[in-house]
Amino acid sequence: xxxxxxxxxxxxxxxxxxxPGTPRVVIISYSMNYGVNKCIWTALGDVTANIIxxxxxxxxxxxxxxxxxxxxxxxxxxxxxxxxxxxxxxYNARPKEINxxxxxxxxxxxxxxxxxxxxxxxxxxxxxxxxxxPQFIDFSSNYVVQFLILITTYVVLDFLSLVAYAMLAxxxxxxxxxxxxxxxxxxxxxxxxxxxxxxxxxQY
Numbered sequence: 157x158x159x160x161x162x163x164x165x166x167x168x169x170x171x172x173x174x175x176p177g178t179p180r181v182v183i184i185s186y187s188m189n190y191g192v193n194k195c196i197w198t199a200l201g202d203v204t205a206n207i208i209x210x211x212x213x214x215x216x217x218x219x220x221x222x223x224x225x226x227x228x229x230x231x232x233x234x235x236x237x238x239x240x241x242x243x244x245x246x247y248n249a250r251p252k253e254i255n256x257x258x259x260x261x262x263x264x265x266x267x268x269x270x271x272x273x274x275x276x277x278x279x280x281x282x283x284x285x286x287x288x289x290p291q292f293i294d295f296s297s298n299y300v301v302q303f304l305i306l307i308t309t310y311v312v313l314d315f316l317s318l319v320a321y322a323m324l325a326x327x328x329x330x331x332x333x334x335x336x337x338x339x340x341x342x343x344x345x346x347x348x349x350x351x352x353x354x355x356x357x358x359q360y
Contacts, residue, residue: 161292162292162305164292165292165306165309166309168288169309169310169313169314170313172280172284173313173314173317174317177278177280178274178278178280178347179198179202179271179274179275179278179318180317180318180321181346181347182198182242182246182270182271182274182347183195183198183199183318183321183322183325184321184322184325185246185325186198186267186270186322187321187322187323187325187326188325188326188328189246190262190267191326192319192322192323192326194262194264194267195267195318195319195322196319196322197264197265197267197268197271198267198268198270198271198318199271199314199315199318199319199322200268200271200315201267201268201269201270201271201272201273201274201275202271202272202274202275202314202315202318203275203311203314203315204268204271204272205271205272205273205274205275205276205281206275206281206285206307206310206311206314207307207311208276209275209276209281209282209285210285210289210303210306210307210310211307213285213286213289213290214289214290214293214299214303234277236351236355238273238274238277240347240348240351242270242274242347243344243345243347243348243351244344246344246347247341247344289306292306293306
């Protein structure tokens with residue numbers, strides 16, 4: 157893996173991370189409803205799923221995924237169903253009051269699980285790791301070290317971008333204090349739109 161290839165890899169993943177996909181929509185809504193600290197668990201769940209996806213693709217089932225589109229299709233529908241459930245859950249969530257210490261009830265594991273499942277069932281991730289990620293690894297040399305460099309870069313930048321989204325969203329709470337239900341409605345609608353786009357565009 158040459159430095160030029162690594163720079164190209166950085167450009168690709170940074171573009172992916174600044175694009176407000178499903179994990180970022182969830183992070184924004186959770187930040188406004190529960191605060192930034194709770195969102196760290198969602199971000200950890202997200203990157204954990206990514207580590208597992210990358211490991212499976214490179215060391216276990218990379219060729220299987222390429223040869224069996226039914227695998228990707230199954231994950232697509234699981235992801236669509238879960239995104240729809242999250243949209244319903246977010247829409248019905250009770251936003252926290254501005255300047256209030258009262259935080260809506262939700263366990264740390266629940267935050268972690270949501271982040272893990274959203275990333276783990278994301279067709280976008282299952283397309284990236286089998287078809288783009290391996291392109292930056294030279295399997296004729298020490299590919300384990302290359303894998304560790306690439307996945308560490310991915311995880312660190314992904315985690316930081318998710319936390320940045322959460323912090324920015326938390327600052328915007330003040331703007332929505334007159335109508336705190338607005339962000340839940342918007343987030344739920346965006347998630348439904350994402351689910352519909354996945355159904356229409358992701359064909360395997």
